[in-house]
Amino acid sequence: MQIILNSVGKRYNREWIFKKLSYTFNAGKRYAITGANGSGKSTLLQIIAGSMDVSDGTINYLNNYENLNAENIYKEITIAAPYLDVIDEMTVTEFLQFHTTFKELILPIPTIIETVGLQNAANKQIRYYSSGMRQRVKLAQAIFAKSVVLLLDEPCTNLDKAGFQLYYQLIEKYCSHKLVIVCSNDENEINFCSERLNIMDWKK
Numbered sequence: 001m002q003i004i005l006n007s008v009g010k011r012y013n014r015e016w017i018f019k020k021l022s023y024t025f026n027a028g029k030r031y032a033i034t035g036a037n038g039s040g041k042s043t044l045l046q047i048i049a050g051s052m053d054v055s056d057g058t059i060n061y062l063n064n065y066e067n068l069n070a071e072n073i074y075k076e077i078t079i080a081a082p083y084l085d086v087i088d089e090m091t092v093t094e095f096l097q098f099h100t101t102f103k104e105l106i107l108p109i110p111t112i113i114e115t116v117g118l119q120n121a122a123n124k125q126i127r128y129y130s131s132g133m134r135q136r137v138k139l140a141q142a143i144f145a146k147s148v149v150l151l152l153d154e155p156c157t158n159l160d161k162a163g164f165q166l167y168y169q170l171i172e173k174y175c176s177h178k179l180v181i182v183c184s185n186d187e188n189e190i191n192f193c194s195e196r197l198n199i200m201d202w203k204k
Helices: 041-049 070-076 092-099 109-115 131-143 161-174
Strands: 002-012 015-026 030-034 056-063 077-080 149-153 179-183 195-198
Touching (some): 015 179, 041 077, 070 077, 077 131, 092 109, 092 131, 131 161
Parallel strands (some): 030 179, 030 195, 077 149, 149 179
Antiparallel strands (some): 002 015
């Protein structure tokens, strides 16, 4: 999978958030998007995900050198972000089962729940989870989906030290073949990323 940005720009009213951004993301590599708070990191991630339109430029999604059309992009991309919430009325088991109606999971649901350390709360509604437990649910639905692109926005929000260690383990064990893009200024969240983009470079 390749995601190719061709002179991409995003504008709100008359203000350009960023412009003339050209870059190619390749499967099997890990990228970090950095920049000041409010600089447009999350906006860029949502554009890459196909959930937000660009104001200028184009994006191409290539899978085995074939262009994917916009209607099918969602099948290849998963995302975990603070602005995307889980369903409070469901248990984590029900939530992951619901998720399989959109994307296949690479492991059985009970195995996923145990892997992220939520087995003792598997039948409890998510509304009763701590913020750290909710973040583990978000990471589970994104990382264990059968997709080739993983997008993460501040992925360790509300995680404790054990949560950070889980994050590293999940990335190393289950994401080696994926195209991984992480939005963050926290070095602990992006220290495994070999490629880095600072969004400030496209604000001029």
